[in-house]
Amino acid sequence: MQKFxxxxxxxxxxxxxxxxxxxxxxxxxxxxxxxxxLGKGLFFEMRFDAKGKxxxxxxxxKKPYRKAKILVAGDNFGCGSSREHAPWAxxxxxxxxxxxxxxxxxxxxxxxxxxxxxxILPKKDVMRLMAAAEKGSNATFTVDLAGQTVxxxxxxxxxxxxxxxxxxxxxxxxxxxxxxxxHGKKIESFEDKQRASQPWLYR
Amino acid sequence: MAKPKTLFxxxxxxxxxxxxxxxxxxxxxxxxxxxxxxSPQAFEGLRNAxxxxxxxxxxxxxxxxxxxxxxxxxxxxxEDSRIQVNELTKNCRDFGVExxxxxxxxxxxxxxxxxxxxFTLPGTTLVCGDSxxxxxxxxxxxxxxxxxxxxxxxxxxxxxxxxxxxxMRITVEGKLPAGVVGKDVILAVIGKIGTAxxxxxIIEYAGEAIRGLSMEGRMTVCNMTIEAGARAGLVAxxxxxxxxxxxxxxxxxxxxxxxxxxxxRTLPSDKGAKYDKEVTMKAADIAPQVTWGTSPEDVVPxxxxxxxxxxxxxxxxxxxxxxxLDYMGLKPGTPMTEIPIDYVFVGACTNARIEDIRxxxxxxxxxxxxxxxxxxxxPGSGLIxxxxxxxxxxxxxxxxxxxWREPGCSMCLAMNADKVPPGKRCASTSNRNFKGRQGxxxxxxLVSPAMAAAAAVTGKLADVRKLA
Numbered sequence: 329m330q331k332f333x334x335x336x337x338x339x340x341x342x343x344x345x346x347x348x349x350x351x352x353x354x355x356x357x358x359x360x361x362x363x364x365x366l367g368k369g370l371f372f373e374m375r376f377d378a379k380g381k382x383x384x385x386x387x388x389x390k391k392p393y394r395k396a397k398i399l400v401a402g403d404n405f406g407c408g409s410s411r412e413h414a415p416w417a418x419x420x421x422x423x424x425x426x427x428x429x430x431x432x433x434x435x436x437x438x439x440x441x442x443x444x445x446x447x448i449l450p451k452k453d454v455m456r457l458m459a460a461a462e463k464g465s466n467a468t469f470t471v472d473l474a475g476q477t478v479x480x481x482x483x484x485x486x487x488x489x490x491x492x493x494x495x496x497x498x499x500x501x502x503x504x505x506x507x508x509x510x511h512g513k514k515i516e517s518f519e520d521k522q523r524a525s526q527p528w529l530y531r
Numbered sequence: 532m533a534k535p536k537t538l539f540x541x542x543x544x545x546x547x548x549x550x551x552x553x554x555x556x557x558x559x560x561x562x563x564x565x566x567x568x569x570s571p572q573a574f575e576g577l578r579n580a581x582x583x584x585x586x587x588x589x590x591x592x593x594x595x596x597x598x599x600x601x602x603x604x605x606x607x608x609x610e611d612s613r614i615q616v617n618e619l620t621k622n623c624r625d626f627g628v629e630x631x632x633x634x635x636x637x638x639x640x641x642x643x644x645x646x647x648x649x650f651t652l653p654g655t656t657l658v659c660g661d662s663x664x665x666x667x668x669x670x671x672x673x674x675x676x677x678x679x680x681x682x683x684x685x686x687x688x689x690x691x692x693x694x695x696x697x698x699m700r701i702t703v704e705g706k707l708p709a710g711v712v713g714k715d716v717i718l719a720v721i722g723k724i725g726t727a728x729x730x731x732x733i734i735e736y737a738g739e740a741i742r743g744l745s746m747e748g749r750m751t752v753c754n755m756t757i758e759a760g761a762r763a764g765l766v767a768x769x770x771x772x773x774x775x776x777x778x779x780x781x782x783x784x785x786x787x788x789x790x791x792x793x794x795x796r797t798l799p800s801d802k803g804a805k806y807d808k809e810v811t812m813k814a815a816d817i818a819p820q821v822t823w824g825t826s827p828e829d830v831v832p833x834x835x836x837x838x839x840x841x842x843x844x845x846x847x848x849x850x851x852x853x854x855x856l857d858y859m860g861l862k863p864g865t866p867m868t869e870i871p872i873d874y875v876f877v878g879a880c881t882n883a884r885i886e887d888i889r890x891x892x893x894x895x896x897x898x899x900x901x902x903x904x905x906x907x908x909x910p911g912s913g914l915i916x917x918x919x920x921x922x923x924x925x926x927x928x929x930x931x932x933x934x935w936r937e938p939g940c941s942m943c944l945a946m947n948a949d950k951v952p953p954g955k956r957c958a959s960t961s962n963r964n965f966k967g968r969q970g971x972x973x974x975x976x977l978v979s980p981a982m983a984a985a986a987a988v989t990g991k992l993a994d995v996r997k998l999a
Contacts, residue, residue: 344854345847346726346826350965355946359597359611361571361618363679373967378953402847404727407760408963409944410662411569412678430727433762434662434676441680491694493555504680505580508688511549511557515690518548518559528783528791529561529655531588 330443331501332473335424337397339469339480340387341461347401348408349435353417366413367420388421392465400454400461401428405446406435415442425471427478429454440494443501445473447488456480473499535801537698538767539733542673542798546656548690558693560685561655562672565592565628566641567619568946569660573683574622584626585689591650592623592630595640596946600909600936603633612947626686639912639938642666642880646750647912649779653768653795658685663880663962664763665756669749670776671768671798673733676757697807699732699761703740705814710996712890713748714882714960714979716740717755718820722830724810729761732808735800736766740814746775747886754881755962758827767799821867821992822964822977824855829964831867833982833994839863858966859974860954867992870976874957875906875987876969877933877980879943882960883911885918887980891933892924894984894995900932901990907934907949909941933987945970958986 357369374386382389388396399418405428406414415438418426424444429451439446449457460480461467470479473495477485497504508515523530536544549557570592577584584590597612607613616633623630631638637648642663645651653671658664660682667674681691701720721728734756741749749766756764766772773792776782783791818832829852831838840852840863856863861870877883877891888910900906908928910916916938919925925935942949943961945968951957953972960983961968964975976992985995 345851348826348963348965350944350963350968354967354971355944358568358946359609359615361575361615363572373971378971404730404760407726408662408757408965410660410664410676410678412572412660412680415678430730432727432760433730434678438678438680441678491555492553493551493692504692505582505684505687508557508684508690508692511690514548514557515559515688519689522559526654526791526794528787529589529652531781 329441329501329503332424332443332445332498334470334472335397336468336470338392338395338465339398339400339457339461339467340393340396341458342387342399342401343458345402346404346407349406349411349414350408352406352414353411357417358411358413363416365420366417370417370421392467395422397422398425398427398469398471399423400458401426403429405431407432410434412438412441415439415444419444427454427457440498441504443498445471445498447471447478449478449486449488453486535804537800537804537806538671538735538765538798539673539698540804542654542656554694556693556695557690558656559690560658561589562650562657563590563685564641564645564657564659564664565590565682566596566659566661567594567615568596569679570622570682571615571618572679573686574626576683577626577686582687584628584686587627587629589689590628590686591645592619592628593638593641593644594619594633596940596944598633598939599947600939600941600949603937608948636913636917639915640880640883640940642754643883643911643915646670646746647779647914649776649782652776652782653772654798658691662757663754666750666754666880668753668756668764669746669766670772671765671795673763673765675762696762697732699729699734699808699810700806701734701736701810701812702738703736703812703814704738705740706743707740707814707817710819710981711817712979712981713744713751715817715820717752718822718827718830718977719812719817721755721759721827722820723812724759726758726826726828727760729756729759732761733763733765734759734761736764741766742769745886746771747884750884751881755827758962768795819979819982819995821982822975823859823861823867824852825858825964825966826851826855827962827964827977829855833867833992835867837861837863837865837867868994870992871956871990872958872976872986872992873904873955874951875904875983876909876942876957876959876961877983878907878909878911878941879961880911881962882980883909883915885915887960888915888919888924890980891984892927894981894998895931895933895988896927898931898988900987904987904990906932906987907936907942909936910938912938931988942969944968958983958992
């Protein structure tokens with residue numbers, strides 16, 4: 329997994345609540361057996377019309393935001409399906425940080441597995457950043473994970489909270505499986521005990 | 532005396548393998564269901580790292596999202612879908628995982644076959660790369676959806692890294708009125724607490740109305756718990772649960788059955804156990820529900836009207852309601868029962884079990900699908916399909932003009948060929964009315980199976996209680 333330390337880039341405003349993962353990446357892109365190449369399907373139905381032509385009104389089709397690295401959105405971002413294709417699509421497009429007042433749990437977790445930082449901030453801060461993001465090419469933000477801050481174009485730093493373990497794994501690009509396998513003995517002894525007390529779970 | 536525990540606390544505490552100083556928990560996973568869409572990259576990861584599936588006996592796979600619901604003898608037409616299903620077959624063979632393939636009578640929707648086979652058991656932790664894994668909570672199993680990286684983690688280690696969740700209890704007091712079923716209960720719950728109301732929580736459902744539900748009804752309620760933002764729903768196991776599970780192929784047998792039931796009886800929340808949040812509803816206040824917008828929280832009783840965006844308190848919600856009405860092609864103030872429909876879909880992990888098909892058939896009996904309406908019934912598994920045929924339900928539905936199809940996810944998410952065309956309106960028993968969910972431009976109204984059948988025979992959204 330790619331490390332996340334600091335990120336400076338254009339922030340795109342997506343001022344909508346309940347952006348679900350069907351919107352982020354619709355089902356016609358889920359038949360892939362790869363993780364890569366999903367950027368073309370990101371927000372597909374908002375980005376393109378029925379004939380596959382770009383919708384000029386959609387934020388990611390506007391000039392400064394075509395290279396956005398950060399997305400600012402409304403409440404409950406990433407609700408719905410557990411599809412990890414949603415963070416894969418964001419990542420493939422180039423977005424490595426999403427800022428919102430709240431996230432759906434599964435999507436939030438999936439981000440951390442893919443080097444994407446989801447930042448939760450109070451609504452009033454998100455709305456200030458949303459207004460800043462609407463300034464087009466001047467909408468450059470800097471996100472510092474170690475310092476837990478987001479700085480908008482005016483330079484003011486807003487601090488965010490994050491679970492310390494998730495932060496550690498993201499900062500160092502650590503993969504969970506390797507870490508978990510260090511507890512192999514504990515897993516074995518758990519299974520031994522459970523096999524004795526609930527043998528019906530073992531077949 | 533030990534601190535009273537909730538059902539969730541009991542399952543959580545008994546599955547902790549390790550707790551780090553920072554609070555990160557390593558949770559043991561007893562049961563893992565796998566399907567074709569969210570697993571190929573996970574198996575690829577195992578292969579690249581030279582890892583095995585740690586417990587094949589705790590893992591069960593099925594193809595459901597991509598499979599055709601018409602004649603399967605010639606395989607799958609769409610190349611990418613065919614590749615994905617074949618990939619699952621190959622991965623299961625290579626790694627020794629049990630698979631119900633497309634032509635196995637036990638094949639069906641992953642959240643329907645788990646319970647049907649007795650693979651889902653009380654007191655267990657169960658995961659699947661699918662958000663509707665919440666369904667299995669109906670058995671008192673802590674069951675939640677995970678991403679593909681986590682699927683790989685579970686395959687390799689039989690554990691997951693997790694962080695403590697909060698407990699919410701929703702109590703539905705009293706008996707449900709006639710014509711009101713599990714689907715209406717959960718839609719009413721989502722209408723009340725919102726699609727983010729359960730974020731960071733698990734929801735335990737309690738009260739007379741929940742106790743009175745069959746396992747099928749409880750599964751419907753738990754299934755859509757994810758639509759309320761909670762990762763998992765739970766119902767305490769009781770006689771209804773044990774009666775459903777007894778004799779199922781993968782359920783314990785003989786002395787082990789007795790021991791298991793004795794253990795399962797210890798699982799319900801202790802008296803005096805504390806919840807982080809409590810919500811109480813009266814069953815008598817719940818009418819058959821129907822959605823009007825593009826989020827499951829956009830719901831009203833069938834006796835209601837399409838709401839005006841200005842009627843919502845927050846600016847955010849007003850804006851999303853305007854967008855939803857525009858997409859849905861609806862005008863504020865229109866009575867719900869005056870909305871004509873083009874399609875009806877009875878199916879999905881929410882409502883494709885035998886009880887659901889019986890409910891649809893009871894309405895369809897002696898009636899005809901309205902002119903211009905296309906109505907599909909897609910059973911949740913091959914076994915349910917066979918049972919419905921034996922009970923004569925398939926004949927009733929076919930005589931009424933419903934299409935009777937092979938099992939799979941079908942028109943719930945339209946990954947296979949079953950799609951609602953752009954601009955067309957569908958009364959659907961599925962779980963999500965998101966934009967484009969049932970096909971690009973498709974308009975979805977979520978309802979119960981009886982309400983879907985009522986819509987089919989009247990050609991409009993209809994109050995099933997008023998069908999003479």
